[in-house]
Amino acid sequence: MEDIWVFIEQDDGELEGSSLEVLSKARELGEKYGYMVSGVLFGSDVKKLVEEAGRYGADRIIYVDDENLRIYNAEVYAKAMVELARRYNPNTILFSATRNGRDLAGRVAIPFNSGLLAHVISLDFDEEGRLTGRVPGFGGSIAAIVKCIDSRPQLATVTPGVFEAKTFDRECKYVEEKLEVDLTPDKYLVISREKSPVKDISKSEKVVVAGQGTGGELDIVYELAKLLNADVGVTRPLADRGLAPRDIQIGSTGVNLKSKLVIVLGASGAPHFVSGIKDCDLVISINKDADAPIKEHSDYFVVADIFKVVPKLLELLRGGGDA
Amino acid sequence: MVRVDFGNRERLAELMDREFYKCYQCGTCTVNCLLGDSLLVRRTIRHIQLGITPENGYIWKCISCNFCGAQCPSNVDIAHIFRSLKALKYEEKNYPEKVNEVLWNVYEEGNPLGSPKKERFTWLQKTGSSDEYDVLIYTCCMAAYDKHGQDILMRTAYILEKAGLKVGFFTDSSCCGDAVYHVGDDYFYEEVANQNAERLDGYKAEVILTVSPHVYHNLKNLYPRYNARISTPILHHTQYLYELLNEGRLKLGKLEARVTYHDPCYLARYNDIVEEPRGLLEAIDGIEFVEMPHSKRETLCCGGGGGGIWLENEEARDVTRRRLDEVAYIDTNVMATACPYCIRMFEDESKVLNMDLNVIDVTELLYEALVQSVKAST
Amino acid sequence: MLRNIIVLLKIVPKPEEVVFNPETKTVDRSKARNEINEADKNALELALKLKEKYGGKVITLSMGPPIWDKYIRLGVAMGADDAILVSDRALAGSDTLPTSLTLATAIKKIGDYDIILCGEESSDGGTGQVPPGIGGWLDIPHVTYVSDIVEISQDGWATVKRTIKGGHELVKIKLPFIAAVELGSNKPRFPDFRRKRWAEREFQLKIWSLQDLGLEPDKVGFKGSKTIVSELEEVKPAERRKEVLSGDLDELARKLYEILKENI
Ligand SMILES: Cc1cc2nc3c(=O)[nH]c(=O)nc-3n(C[C@H](O)[C@H](O)[C@H](O)COP(=O)(O)OP(=O)(O)OC[C@H]3O[C@@H](n4cnc5c(N)ncnc54)[C@H](O)[C@@H]3O)c2cc1C
Ligand SMILES: Cc1cc2nc3c(=O)[nH]c(=O)nc-3n(C[C@H](O)[C@H](O)[C@H](O)COP(=O)(O)OP(=O)(O)OC[C@H]3O[C@@H](n4cnc5c(N)ncnc54)[C@H](O)[C@@H]3O)c2cc1C
Ligand code: SF4
Ligand code: SF4
Numbered sequence: 001m002e003d004i005w006v007f008i009e010q011d012d013g014e015l016e017g018s019s020l021e022v023l024s025k026a027r028e029l030g031e032k033y034g035y036m037v038s039g040v041l042f043g044s045d046v047k048k049l050v051e052e053a054g055r056y057g058a059d060r061i062i063y064v065d066d067e068n069l070r071i072y073n074a075e076v077y078a079k080a081m082v083e084l085a086r087r088y089n090p091n092t093i094l095f096s097a098t099r100n101g102r103d104l105a106g107r108v109a110i111p112f113n114s115g116l117l118a119h120v121i122s123l124d125f126d127e128e129g130r131l132t133g134r135v136p137g138f139g140g141s142i143a144a145i146v147k148c149i150d151s152r153p154q155l156a157t158v159t160p161g162v163f164e165a166k167t168f169d170r171e172c173k174y175v176e177e178k179l180e181v182d183l184t185p186d187k188y189l190v191i192s193r194e195k196s197p198v199k200d201i202s203k204s205e206k207v208v209v210a211g212q213g214t215g216g217e218l219d220i221v222y223e224l225a226k227l228l229n230a231d232v233g234v235t236r237p238l239a240d241r242g243l244a245p246r247d248i249q250i251g252s253t254g255v256n257l258k259s260k261l262v263i264v265l266g267a268s269g270a271p272h273f274v275s276g277i278k279d280c281d282l283v284i285s286i287n288k289d290a291d292a293p294i295k296e297h298s299d300y301f302v303v304a305d306i307f308k309v310v311p312k313l314l315e316l317l318r319g320g321g322d323a
Numbered sequence: 324m325v326r327v328d329f330g331n332r333e334r335l336a337e338l339m340d341r342e343f344y345k346c347y348q349c350g351t352c353t354v355n356c357l358l359g360d361s362l363l364v365r366r367t368i369r370h371i372q373l374g375i376t377p378e379n380g381y382i383w384k385c386i387s388c389n390f391c392g393a394q395c396p397s398n399v400d401i402a403h404i405f406r407s408l409k410a411l412k413y414e415e416k417n418y419p420e421k422v423n424e425v426l427w428n429v430y431e432e433g434n435p436l437g438s439p440k441k442e443r444f445t446w447l448q449k450t451g452s453s454d455e456y457d458v459l460i461y462t463c464c465m466a467a468y469d470k471h472g473q474d475i476l477m478r479t480a481y482i483l484e485k486a487g488l489k490v491g492f493f494t495d496s497s498c499c500g501d502a503v504y505h506v507g508d509d510y511f512y513e514e515v516a517n518q519n520a521e522r523l524d525g526y527k528a529e530v531i532l533t534v535s536p537h538v539y540h541n542l543k544n545l546y547p548r549y550n551a552r553i554s555t556p557i558l559h560h561t562q563y564l565y566e567l568l569n570e571g572r573l574k575l576g577k578l579e580a581r582v583t584y585h586d587p588c589y590l591a592r593y594n595d596i597v598e599e600p601r602g603l604l605e606a607i608d609g610i611e612f613v614e615m616p617h618s619k620r621e622t623l624c625c626g627g628g629g630g631g632i633w634l635e636n637e638e639a640r641d642v643t644r645r646r647l648d649e650v651a652y653i654d655t656n657v658m659a660t661a662c663p664y665c666i667r668m669f670e671d672e673s674k675v676l677n678m679d680l681n682v683i684d685v686t687e688l689l690y691e692a693l694v695q696s697v698k699a700s701t
Numbered sequence: 702m703l704r705n706i707i708v709l710l711k712i713v714p715k716p717e718e719v720v721f722n723p724e725t726k727t728v729d730r731s732k733a734r735n736e737i738n739e740a741d742k743n744a745l746e747l748a749l750k751l752k753e754k755y756g757g758k759v760i761t762l763s764m765g766p767p768i769w770d771k772y773i774r775l776g777v778a779m780g781a782d783d784a785i786l787v788s789d790r791a792l793a794g795s796d797t798l799p800t801s802l803t804l805a806t807a808i809k810k811i812g813d814y815d816i817i818l819c820g821e822e823s824s825d826g827g828t829g830q831v832p833p834g835i836g837g838w839l840d841i842p843h844v845t846y847v848s849d850i851v852e853i854s855q856d857g858w859a860t861v862k863r864t865i866k867g868g869h870e871l872v873k874i875k876l877p878f879i880a881a882v883e884l885g886s887n888k889p890r891f892p893d894f895r896r897k898r899w900a901e902r903e904f905q906l907k908i909w910s911l912q913d914l915g916l917e918p919d920k921v922g923f924k925g926s927k928t929i930v931s932e933l934e935e936v937k938p939a940e941r942r943k944e945v946l947s948g949d950l951d952e953l954a955r956k957l958y959e960i961l962k963e964n965i
Contacts, residue, residue, distance in 0.1 A: 011866065072865075074833070075842055099865065103845045106830040109798065110837025115927030116797065118828035136936060138825055139716040142728060145932040187842040187875035191860070195868030206965065228965065240885030246864055253822070253884065261964055271716050272824070278938050282964055284957070290470060290947065291445065297938055300960055303947035308674070312954035317961075416890070426891035431736065439717065440734075510894030 001036045003090040004029060005153070007081070008041040008053045008061070009100055012071050015049055017200065018096040018160035020056040025123060025163040026094055027057025033125055035091065038062055042080055044070035054172035056165055062088070062175045068183040072100040075188035078107040079181050085112070087177075090153050092131055094123075097157035105157050115148030117156035123163075131156055140252045140275025161202045161256050198247040199231060206230035206261045209250055209277070213266015213287065213306060216243045220310050221265060227317040233257070235267045251276035265306050269294025286310070328374030335371050339407040343371045345397045352391035352401055357624055357642045358384055364391055364401060371404070379417045382408045386639055387505060387629030388588045393620055406505060406629070413507030422506045425633045429515070433497030434464035435633045444494050446473040456491040458483055458563070459528035459555070461542070463535035464498050465632075465663035471670070472663050475534055478690040479560050483532075485693060486572040493531070495522050501537040504545060505630030516541070516551035523553050531557045534684070536589035536596075536662045537628070544593075559590060561661050561685055565599035568606055576695025577609040578688065581655045585615070585646065585669070586622035587662035595620070600661050600685050607692045615649040623649065627664035643672040650680060657681045659688055703757030703853065704877075706748045707808055709819035709831075710761045710776050710784075711738045712769040716824050721935045728933060737772050740820025742779075742889035744882040747850060748818050749780045749890065755853055758782045760811060764792060764803050770906060777904055778897035779890055784904075785811065789911040791918040797826075799925035801834030806914045808839060816859070817879040821846055832881035842878045848886040 006023045009016035023039055030037040039058040041050055044067045054061050062084065068076050081104060085093065093108070095101035097119035109116040117123075120133030126147060131154035134143040148154035201207060208225040209232075210218055216238060225232045232248060239249040250257060251273040257280050264285035267273060274297045277283055285298040288305045295301040302309065336344070352364040362385060367377045382405055389402035412418055428437035444467070460480065466472025476492075483490045500515035519542075523531065531553065533539045539559045546553065567573050582604060590596040597619040604612055617623045623646045626632075626639030647669065650658050656679050660666060666682050673680040718733035737745075748759045761776045763769055764787040773784050787807050795803065808817060822829035829845070836843025846864040853859045857876045862869050864883055874880075911918060919925060946956055 016866075074844060099846050102829050103833055103843075106797075106828075106833030106845075107837050107843065109830070110801070110834055113798065113927065116828075116830055117928060118797075118826075118830060132931075134934075135828075137827055138714075138719050138728070139827075141716075141719070141936055142721050143934050143936050144930045145934070146928050146930050148928055149926075151927045187878070188844065189873040191871050191873050193865065193868065193870040195865060195870075198867040228961065236885065245867065247867060252827070261961075274938065275936070278936070280939075283941060284960065290945075291442075295943060295945065297941055299942040299944065300957075301943060301945050302953055302957060303945065304950060304953055305674070308950050309953050309957070312950060313957050313961075316954055316958040416893075420888045423888045423891045427889070430891070441718070508891070508894065510898075511891075514894060 003038055004035045005038050005040050005090040005093040007095045008039045010043045010049050020165040021163040022094050022096050022158045023056045024166040042069040050174055055167045057168045058172050060173035060175055064177050066183050073185055074103055076183050076185050077104050081108050082111050083179050083181050092154045095157045097159050102157050105155055109155055114155050115151040117146050119157050119159045121159050121162045139271035141271045201231045202255045204231040205259055207233050207259045209233040209264045211235040211267025212237050235273050268292050269297055332374030339404050342400045342404055343368050345399045351394050355391050355394045357390050358638055379412050383419055386631040388624035389592050393592055410507035421634050425502050429498045435502040438468045443467050456528040457488040458490045458532050459493050459526050461493045461533045461538055463538050463663045475684045475686055479686045486567050499538040499541045501541050502630050502633050513549040516546045516549045520551035520553050531555050532560050532563055534560050536587045540589045540593055561600040565602050574696045575607050575692040576699050578607050578692050579609045580657050581611045582657045582659050583613050583615055583655050585660040587665050588624050591620055591622045603685050613653050625665040625668040627668040632664050643668050659685045661685050703755045703815045705814040706757045706759050707814050707817045708745045708748045708761045710741045710763045711823050712772045713738045713825045726933050738820050738823045740884035743886050744818040744820050746887045746889040747882055774900040777900035778892035785907045787909045791911055791922045794923035795921055796926035796928045797828050797830040798927050799921040801831045802838055805835045805838035815876045819881055821881045821883050836879045842874050844872055844874050845881040846883050847880040848883045
């Protein structure tokens with residue numbers, strides 16, 4: 001039986017949730033078209049991770065346990081993936097379109113001369129078994145239906161958050177592989193890292209988004225979020241200025257929200273930004289420009305200066321009013 | 324012993340139209356600089372006199388208000404010296420990073436804000452274009468992309484039309500280049516100036532009207548220095564409206580208000596336009612006009628000039644506040660002025676200070692008075 | 702001193718000016734103004750900074766139609782020493798595989814390179830697949846989401862700052878390499894308008910055809926691609942109520958408060 005592979009990303013022992021979404025989607029496609037579904041996991045001391053990943057719909061998890069694979073390394077991971085794929089000859093390899101997933105997929109495509117679908121938002125096979133997906137372009141306002149042709153393996157990266165991770169009550173095999181290539185990095189060494197835990201806001205129910213209109217003064221934004229029990233996101237320029245981590249940037253090059261409620265404070269509504277809030281249920285935006293394009297993407301569009309209206313709102317929320 | 328670098332001094336002299344030779348180091352400028360003593364005005368000029376190029380950094384804070392120049396007993400055009408220094412530093416590619424963003428915005432979108440080019444005139448209702456106008460209005464970027472500014476533009480047009488004039492907007496305008504001039508990019512400025520002059524020549528109009536003293540100053544006084552010549556007369560709206568008033572073409576009703584007037588630097592100090600706006604205000608029946616301690620050529624500054632409004636010049640806020648203190652002192656809550664930068668700066672800062680102050684353009688009061696008179700006659 | 706620093710410049714339509722024609726199902730770029738892809742400007746800025754520090758020659762490379770000329774010259778005005786445009790009708794329809802192959806072949810032809818810089822992704826296709834692809838074709842290391850090149854040492858290694866989930870890491874990478882530079886990681890310098898005049902009037906842009914590169918036409922374009930676009934569709938924004946609230950601040954705050962109360 002032919003195989004759909006899903007690259008299961010982990011970082012120093014922490015599983016990347018969005019890979020599991022892709023795995024569950026692969027399960028669905030596997031059922032539909034009769035493919036076997038394999039998760040492929042690289043890491044060091046991965047016993048626990050492998051078992052965890054196995055619950056999300058894989059028939060088997062193929063893994064390589066090597067100290068050199070503890071964290072992502074573009075050179076080493078590509079070497080490992082290419083050798084493994086040559087050995088097994090899978091029909092398809094799917095990656096979550098995280099930074100590392102996109103980095104790896106782009107490199108792996110070359111030696112196989114494979115078609116690679118970019119950060120798809122839907123995924124299927126056509127009647128000839130060609131991998132097909134919708135690829136957003138132009139900042140997310142347009143999507144192309146793109147197919148792989150004459151490719152083996154066929155490749156795609158999948159936008160995080162579009163599919164749901166589901167656990168399955170089924171048996172999963174665990175296959176440890178030893179590679180022939182030397183996995184010691186030769187031209188690419190990760191020498192230090194600085195990271196702080198970030199909350200994954202892609203699944204938050206309520207988010208307050210700060211745009212440039214806040215002038216980068218995020219105090220009232222955090223205050224509002226706190227009172228609403230919401231998370232905070234930002235537009236790209238604020239992340240560019242280092243005022244917030246990239247991980248909470250909303251938009252086509254950031255997180256796509258699926259929240260029940262988003263409050264957008266002082267963002268103009270550029271296409272690259274609004275593609276990140278289009279799947280949210282209720283959008284309230286506050287902007288002092290009555291014609292800001294964000295109006296078209298809001299359920300309630302409040303024309304006001306944030307610094308005038310939000311403090312009043314905070315007061316009401318704190319129970320300062322008669323409420 | 325201090326040695327004079329004659330070569331460098333000559334170079335600087337040429338760049339600055341020899342202004343610094345007039346300085347006899349009295350120090351009046353340093354004491355008076357609206358930004359306090361951080362600009363070391365006198366010392367800067369001393370260095371130049373010795374042929375030493377001042378170090379970079381603080382010169383970028385100068386908001387070119389020329390308050391110092393107005394106090395100088397020897398009449399040195401000090402703001403010009405500072406702007407020349409900026410040009411020199413720009414040439415050496417030694418300038419604040421923010422400058423890049425402003426210039427890209429002007430280049431890509433035709434305004435320093437970076438707002439989309441195609442939205443410059445979305446507020447303009449009527450599109451009826453014609454080949455000939457009595458008055459062609461050149462908008463200021465600040466006004467075109469700002470609700471309040473748009474009101475001012477529309478009201479100015481309304482008043483003019485009521486006076487029986489055919490009014491049009493210069494819709495293929497881009498930024499007049501004020502910001503480009505003040506960050507010192509002479510080559511880009513030359514291109515902007517010539518492009519605008521050329522496009523303006525494509526219109527037939529009796530006068531070109533600007534609602535911004537900066538646009539006015541650029542078109543009228545700076546463009547010619549960059550070989551960009553505009554054949555049509557250029558007037559600031561207060562000048563033109565004042566003419567109409569004197570010709571008896573403005574019918575103004577009554578308004579009850581206590582009003583002061585803030586002279587924008589580029590009207591008062593740079594172009595000596597001080598009587599016209601006052602004349603307009605005083606022509607409105609019922610207005611009680613009050614002067615602030617500093618007025619006319621001695622006016623204070625909003626803090627937004629010299630490119631300051633685009634470069635996030637934090638220290639300029641003190642300048643804004645100093646003026647607002649004077650408004651509070653004379654106890655009025657209507658401040659008329661005649662510049663989109665001034666309006667933006669004062670409006671924002673008075674909000675921060677929670678002042679009960681209405682910052683408006685002279686035009687807006689005229690508009691109200693006109694509406695009153697229309698009401699009265701029907 | 703560094704050898705050549707090659708910067709990849711793609712010219713793209715301004716995203717907000719592209720319109721989709723639902724009838725023909727095509728993208729109308731004709732009314733959109735073009736610009737240098739924003740992230741590529743960041744790459745060029747980084748290259749110019751490296752040149753100032755370590756020497757070398759900055760050469761821009763683009764693959765596209767001749768109308769890109771004007772924008773490529775803008776790159777020269779920003780400070781690039783030389784510029785090359787690969788242009789050939791046979792390249793039309795290239796997906797990322799032949800695009801990266803063509804660019805890699807051109808890079809080989811330029812030769813003598815130490816660092817190749819490009820944007821993290823383009824604002825139109827936006828696949829981000831070209832940079833690792835070029836690394837693959839040239840068999841040199843690639844590194845993506847780079848916000849800075851911190852140091853280049855004498856022994857032929859560079860230290861780069863790469864954005865990762867929750868922060869960043871420092872990667873030591875061996876020259877020559879290709880780096881994809883993060884959008885917004887620096888402030889691109891404004892072109893020198895004196896140089897721009899020269900770039901527009903006197904600078905000779907090199908235009909290379911497939912033949913110049915020695916590439917077979919069936920390796921590129923539609924024929925060389927391993928993906929096909931079967932259809933384009935507009936991603937319709939969700940229907941929104943677009944209710945505008947304005948007026949008195951206290952009332953606004955109260956209305957907002959009520960809407961929030963209803964919805965949480
Ligand atoms: C390839 C590419 C990818 C991109 N990806 C993303 C992405 O993933 N996410 C993203 O966000 N952007 C992205 N961008 C950038 C995007 O195009 C816009 O530049 C960005 O979204 C603008 O951010 P903003 O709305 O915060 O700022 P601005 O456009 O500057 O808008 C600020 C708004 O605040 C309002 N305002 C100002 N002051 C106040 C006040 N006191 N009270 C109320 N309102 C006020 C203004 O009226 C204005 O509408 C991308 C761009 C490119 C080219
Ligand atoms: C809506 C849409 C969807 C698409 N989907 C796919 C897909 O799924 N798979 C696929 O293989 N192709 C796809 N393409 C085609 C792809 O966009 C083109 O092949 C394009 O020529 C290169 O890819 P990119 O713009 O995505 O580059 P990216 O990889 O996003 O570009 C990264 C950097 O590479 C450099 N670069 C890229 N192209 C050039 C160039 N022509 N000249 C100079 N430098 C360059 C730039 O520095 C750029 O910043 C799609 C195109 C569209 C419009
Ligand atoms: S006030 Fe005039 S004369 Fe006196 S130091 Fe300043 S520039 Fe010189
Ligand atoms: S022009 Fe204004 S800011 Fe500049 S030195 Fe003179 S007083 Fe100070």
